[in-house]
Amino acid sequence: xxxxxxxxxxxxxxxxxxxxIVLLLAIQxxxxxxxxxxxxxxxxxxxxxxxxxxxVLILAVMAVRFVHRLMxxxxxxxxxxxxxxxxxxxxxxxxxxxILLVGPFLGWASxxxxxxxxxxFGIPLPPLAQPGAGWAHSAGDIHGTAMWVxxxxxxxxxxxxxxxxxxxxxxxxxxxxxxx
Ligand code: HEM
Ligand code: HEM
Numbered sequence: 001x002x003x004x005x006x007x008x009x010x011x012x013x014x015x016x017x018x019x020x021i022v023l024l025l026a027i028q029x030x031x032x033x034x035x036x037x038x039x040x041x042x043x044x045x046x047x048x049x050x051x052x053x054x055x056v057l058i059l060a061v062m063a064v065r066f067v068h069r070l071m072x073x074x075x076x077x078x079x080x081x082x083x084x085x086x087x088x089x090x091x092x093x094x095x096x097x098x099i100l101l102v103g104p105f106l107g108w109a110s111x112x113x114x115x116x117x118x119x120x121f122g123i124p125l126p127p128l129a130q131p132g133a134g135w136a137h138s139a140g141d142i143h144g145t146a147m148w149v150x151x152x153x154x155x156x157x158x159x160x161x162x163x164x165x166x167x168x169x170x171x172x173x174x175x176x177x178x179x180x
Pocket of ligand 1 (some may be wrong): 035054059103111139145
């Protein structure tokens with residue numbers, strides 16, 4: 001039976017998925033830093049295929065997480081926080097879902113336009129754009145920019161969580177940690 005208190009708390013699955021995405025994004029930004037410049041004749045390489053595989057994996061995990069979030073919505077706590085702070089937190093959470101559910105497809109389209117095969121750790125996936133497609137090159141630019149914006153937002157989000165914990169001394173960070 002779901003109690004009123006359960007409906008205000010993140011489930012074990014929501015917490016597990018949150019921290020799994022943190023881990024996968026750490027790996028993914030490492031591969032992104034190591035990516036060569038992707039041009040017309042860039043040959044496939046291990047770092048490129050790792051970037052594609054981890055990127056598609058993040059997309060799949062985020063899709064599961066999004067469905068879970070729709071089924072079990074959890075309202076923000078921190079009732080004494082000013083309205084602008086709550087709005088900022090909510091907006092950041094929504095942007096995380098938006099960027100991580102749409103952004104990977106833009107990178108995928110760019111990969112296809114550059115004739116680079118996309119697979120999930122060896123399982124081949126279909127191309128999303130024609131080789132050389134102009135729109136997909138632009139999608140690649142948007143992909144890169146969106147992911148750097150994501151990294152800034154993550155910095156802000158993590159700083160806010162630590163501020164709540166160490167300065168405000170409220171239970172915000174503990175809401176996302178395993179229950180003792
Ligand atoms: C959430 C997952 C992902 C993150 C965080 C991410 C991050 C990034 C970042 C930061 C860059 C820019 C690198 C730079 O500025 O030099 C980049 C470039 C790129 N990514 Fe991703 N990526 C993700 C998923 C994917 C997926 C799923 C694919 C393809 C299947 C992909 C394909 C590409 C390509 C082709 C580029 C080069 C874009 C271009 O210059 O046209 N990425 N990615
Ligand atoms: C690395 C990328 C991260 C992403 C994409 C991310 C994403 C999210 C999202 C979407 C939520 C809303 C709840 C949900 O839908 O599951 C959330 C909540 C939360 N995150 Fe993160 N997060 C990240 C990193 C972190 C880090 C590093 C920390 C801690 C230092 C953190 C602490 C929290 C806390 C405490 C909440 C609960 C906020 C509340 O509802 O009161 N997150 N995160």
